[in-house]
Amino acid sequence: MRSESKAPVVMPEELAIRIEDLSIKYKINVDTKRTLKNAVMRASKGEKVRMRTVEAVKHLTLDVAHGSVLGIVGANGAGKSTLMRSIAGILPPTEGRIIVNGKISTLLALGVGFNPALSGRDNIILGGLASGLTKDEIVEKTEAIADFAALPDGFIDMPVRTYSSGMYGRVAFSVAVNMTPDILLLDEALSAGDASFKEKSFQRMRELCAEARTIVIVSHALATINELCDSAIWMHKGSMLAKGKPEAIVDQYLKFLDVGALPSNFEDM
Amino acid sequence: MAPNTEFRSKIQVFEPHRASLPPLIPYLKEFWNRRSFAIELSKFADKAEYLGSKFGKVWLVLNPLLLALVYFLLVTVIRGGSTKVNGLTTLAHILIGLFTFYFASNCISAGAQSITSGGRLILNQAFPRALLPFSSSISSFQTFLPTIPVYIFVIVVGKFFYPATQVPRLAWSFLWVPLVVALVGITGFGLALLFATMNVYFRDTNKLLTYIIRIWLYLSPILWQPEMLHGWHRIALYANPLGPVLAATSNIWINGKTPTISEFIGAFAWAFGSILIGGYFFISRERDFAVRI
Numbered sequence: 001m002r003s004e005s006k007a008p009v010v011m012p013e014e015l016a017i018r019i020e021d022l023s024i025k026y027k028i029n030v031d032t033k034r035t036l037k038n039a040v041m042r043a044s045k046g047e048k049v050r051m052r053t054v055e056a057v058k059h060l061t062l063d064v065a066h067g068s069v070l071g072i073v074g075a076n077g078a079g080k081s082t083l084m085r086s087i088a089g090i091l092p093p094t095e096g097r098i099i100v101n102g103k104i105s106t107l108l109a110l111g112v113g114f115n116p117a118l119s120g121r122d123n124i125i126l127g128g129l130a131s132g133l134t135k136d137e138i139v140e141k142t143e144a145i146a147d148f149a150a151l152p153d154g155f156i157d158m159p160v161r162t163y164s165s166g167m168y169g170r171v172a173f174s175v176a177v178n179m180t181p182d183i184l185l186l187d188e189a190l191s192a193g194d195a196s197f198k199e200k201s202f203q204r205m206r207e208l209c210a211e212a213r214t215i216v217i218v219s220h221a222l223a224t225i226n227e228l229c230d231s232a233i234w235m236h237k238g239s240m241l242a243k244g245k246p247e248a249i250v251d252q253y254l255k256f257l258d259v260g261a262l263p264s265n266f267e268d269m
Numbered sequence: 270m271a272p273n274t275e276f277r278s279k280i281q282v283f284e285p286h287r288a289s290l291p292p293l294i295p296y297l298k299e300f301w302n303r304r305s306f307a308i309e310l311s312k313f314a315d316k317a318e319y320l321g322s323k324f325g326k327v328w329l330v331l332n333p334l335l336l337a338l339v340y341f342l343l344v345t346v347i348r349g350g351s352t353k354v355n356g357l358t359t360l361a362h363i364l365i366g367l368f369t370f371y372f373a374s375n376c377i378s379a380g381a382q383s384i385t386s387g388g389r390l391i392l393n394q395a396f397p398r399a400l401l402p403f404s405s406s407i408s409s410f411q412t413f414l415p416t417i418p419v420y421i422f423v424i425v426v427g428k429f430f431y432p433a434t435q436v437p438r439l440a441w442s443f444l445w446v447p448l449v450v451a452l453v454g455i456t457g458f459g460l461a462l463l464f465a466t467m468n469v470y471f472r473d474t475n476k477l478l479t480y481i482i483r484i485w486l487y488l489s490p491i492l493w494q495p496e497m498l499h500g501w502h503r504i505a506l507y508a509n510p511l512g513p514v515l516a517a518t519s520n521i522w523i524n525g526k527t528p529t530i531s532e533f534i535g536a537f538a539w540a541f542g543s544i545l546i547g548g549y550f551f552i553s554r555e556r557d558f559a560v561r562i
Contacts, residue, residue, distance in 0.1 A: 009280060009282055026557075033472065034470060034471055034472055035471050035472055035473040036471040036473050036477060037473055085392070085559060086283065088394075088395050089281060089283050089395035090391070090392065090393075090394070090395045090559050091556070091559050091560065092283065092556040093283055093284060095285060097282060097283065098282070098283040099280060099281070099282050099283075100280070100281045100283070101280050101281075102279050103279055104395075106393055106394060106395075108392060108393045115314070115317050117318075118316065122313055122316070125309065125313075126310065126313055129303075129305060129306040129309050129310070130306055130390060130393075130394045131394055132302075132303060132306075132396070134305060135305050182279065
């Protein structure tokens with residue numbers, strides 16, 4: 001949740017996101033299922049729970065300007081999704097600080113909060129309310145969101161469980177981009193939908209940028225990063241290895257995927 | 270690109286605040302601002318649950334009603350039969366006690382699951398997580414409301430046949446009903462926060478809760494009258510989170526009297542104790558939920 005800062009907040013006007021020396025660690029239980037029964041059994045035997053500390057993000061410092069599109073690339077487990085969730089205020093920093101200047105809209109887990117028994121229209125209302133809009137605001141936007149999702153005839157009023165995965169993704173994406181966010185966080189959200197929907201999505205994102213809104217994209221589709229982003233970072237095992245123009249970052253990342261080569265500055269560290 | 274000036278007022282800072290509460294005023298403000306989300310979520314959850322089932326919601330009222338009849342038969346058989354006049358009083362006491370108990374237990378059992386079943390919502394959106402158990406409490410309240418007319422109907426019909434019974438049709442004491450119902454709701458919501466947090470850490474809490482609620486029902490003054498306890502036995506009534514408030518409910522509906530001071534003190538203490546302890550337990554750990562579900 002939002003927190004009131006004790007240290008003075010220095011946030012230049014041109015910045016949408018400022019990440020200061022961010023580290024995120026959490027503990028995971030590597031043993032048995034987490035149940036009271038197991039806890040009591042273990043306690044009776046005098047056994048301790050084996051916990052493993054995961055350092056998902058390590059000392060990351062980054063500024064993102066208003067109106068820019070930042071791409072994040074990296075292998076699975078690099079900490080990309082954790083970073084996105086911490087920017088959204090979902091995961092707390094363990095160290096450091098994140099300052100966000102603007103209203104955030106997120107698409108971090110596909111089909112977010114969607115109740116499969118309800119219609120697409122009902123889910124749009126629920127999704128909008130979850131992201132902080134009032135009922136009147138979301139009802140006003142519902143038609144535009146449904147139009148943007150461009151589902152086949154009548155599907156918008158049918159239960160979401162009848163949707164194909166593509167249709168599901170289109171509705172979720174439409175909700176996220178039509179919230180008029182200042183900052184849009186997308187985690188692998190562009191894989192949903194066909195070629196024409198993808199083009200429409202790109203178009204919508206360009207419009208958002210033209211309105212000085214900021215987008216952060218996590219994607220394994222490197223062509224998307226090249227096409228949409230004006231800067232990119234490469235994350236590896238929780239650290240930011242490189243930052244720069246998307247083409248250069250994607251090239252370095254591809255080289256790493258091919259031959260396992262880390263950037264020279266990282267090898268020096 | 271020139272920054273949009275509307276951004277300036279929306280600065281949010283996310284910082285570590287380990288093992289303690291987040292700043293409560295912004296939290297509660299955010300909770301209040303998003304209350305319509307909790308209200309709509311409860312409406313939509315009901316809609317999804319009873320979609321295509323015309324009698325779905327009716328069962329929610331019928332279930333405690335039928336259970337009350339079964340308990341009534343059980344109690345009168347165990348007592349070796351009772352007069353018809355006392356019989357209606359016993360039935361009324363079981364009915365209103367069971368309806369009230371169900372309100373609290375529905376808040377707790379539905380609220381306990383609200384975090385673990387709200388997975389994707391929690392992973393995708395930042396909002397005060399207490400809204401999820403709050404939404405379950407709203408649903409439970411909406412289920413409880415129609416049981417009141419059912420109770421009144423049973424009493425009106427019962428008094429038509431047995432006018433000598435002590436149960437009042439209408440009494441000034443009924444003015445206390447909203448306060449007592451609010452105290453039941455606050456206690457239920459507070460305990461829901463506690464069990465919802467426990468359920469995140471221990472996934473079998475919910476199974477255990479089924480047994481706890483069943484035993485709790487028998488320990489509560491529903492199948493027996495609070496007046497049956499004397500002397501130090503009355504501790505059993507006040508040690509039960511719903512004991513004083515159920516005794517107050519019985520006093521209002523069955524005796525047509527204002528609840529006693531000790532019932533009020535007990536009910537207030539449990540309501541605020543539950544919300545404070547449950548709230549602290551929940552809010553101080555809710556930022557952990559996203560990595561644990």
